[in-house]
Amino acid sequence: MSTVSVNAVGKMYPSYKTSDPSTIALDNVSFEVKNHEFCSILGHSGCGKTSLLNIVAGFEAATSGEILVDGQQVDKPTWKRAMIFQDYALFPWLTVEKNIAFGLEMKKISPEERKIIIESNIQLVGLMGFEKSYPHQLSGGMKQRVSIARALAVDPNVLLMDEPFAALDAQNRTLMQQEMGRLLAASGPSQRRTMMLVTHSIEESILLSDRIIVLTTRPGRVKANIEVALPRPRDEDDPQFRELKIRLRGLLHEELQ
Numbered sequence: 001m002s003t004v005s006v007n008a009v010g011k012m013y014p015s016y017k018t019s020d021p022s023t024i025a026l027d028n029v030s031f032e033v034k035n036h037e038f039c040s041i042l043g044h045s046g047c048g049k050t051s052l053l054n055i056v057a058g059f060e061a062a063t064s065g066e067i068l069v070d071g072q073q074v075d076k077p078t079w080k081r082a083m084i085f086q087d088y089a090l091f092p093w094l095t096v097e098k099n100i101a102f103g104l105e106m107k108k109i110s111p112e113e114r115k116i117i118i119e120s121n122i123q124l125v126g127l128m129g130f131e132k133s134y135p136h137q138l139s140g141g142m143k144q145r146v147s148i149a150r151a152l153a154v155d156p157n158v159l160l161m162d163e164p165f166a167a168l169d170a171q172n173r174t175l176m177q178q179e180m181g182r183l184l185a186a187s188g189p190s191q192r193r194t195m196m197l198v199t200h201s202i203e204e205s206i207l208l209s210d211r212i213i214v215l216t217t218r219p220g221r222v223k224a225n226i227e228v229a230l231p232r233p234r235d236e237d238d239p240q241f242r243e244l245k246i247r248l249r250g251l252l253h254e255e256l257q
Helices: 049-057 096-106 111-124 140-153 170-186 202-208 239-254
Strands: 004-013 023-033 038-042 064-069 081-084 158-162 194-199 211-215 222-227
Touching (some): 049 064, 111 140
Parallel strands (some): 081 158
Antiparallel strands (some): 004 064, 211 222
């Protein structure tokens, strides 16, 4: 998989009116996501979390600094860095299996190999029996499972997730968090992809992460870089889980004072 290095990244958005000041979204952000690590970017709304993820994906350019993946500067999108979006971003005219196949077709994977990969990922996310269904026939949680399967199918080096469970109702959100936790627990650290998750949920970040980057309010700067050494699968009633939750809540509350 891959190491992601965020080096002194800044992002400024110019105003639409010359009389208004530019918006500084990120300022001198630096940290490293190690090979096979799951890293959450945690912070309040508007702190630049999604901007940072878009720069890592290659969708946007940094105003200053650089992003390196395995020592190579990020300058454009690639299947090697797959994104899971909050709003699923599925093609409504394609079935579940055709949505998952889309990236594989772009990679020119043979039909025989595509079939094996699609079946494997459908089974992984628990969508057996829905291969021929269309997005409008699926619940929100099932749509997000398709989105996850599609991203995993192309075998990216880095998996990027922009609040992938935020649009779900509370019950489905908890279910999907538990499912992602199960997938992480079922695979050894050396088998996992390098992953980055944008979230404003403290519980979600602890449940899933090996590392948590806490950003300040805008402009986003690194307030804390915390390694999470809790064993998987994780239990929210674990005293160490609760202790870290209190610590993170305190860090975020400081930003509102």
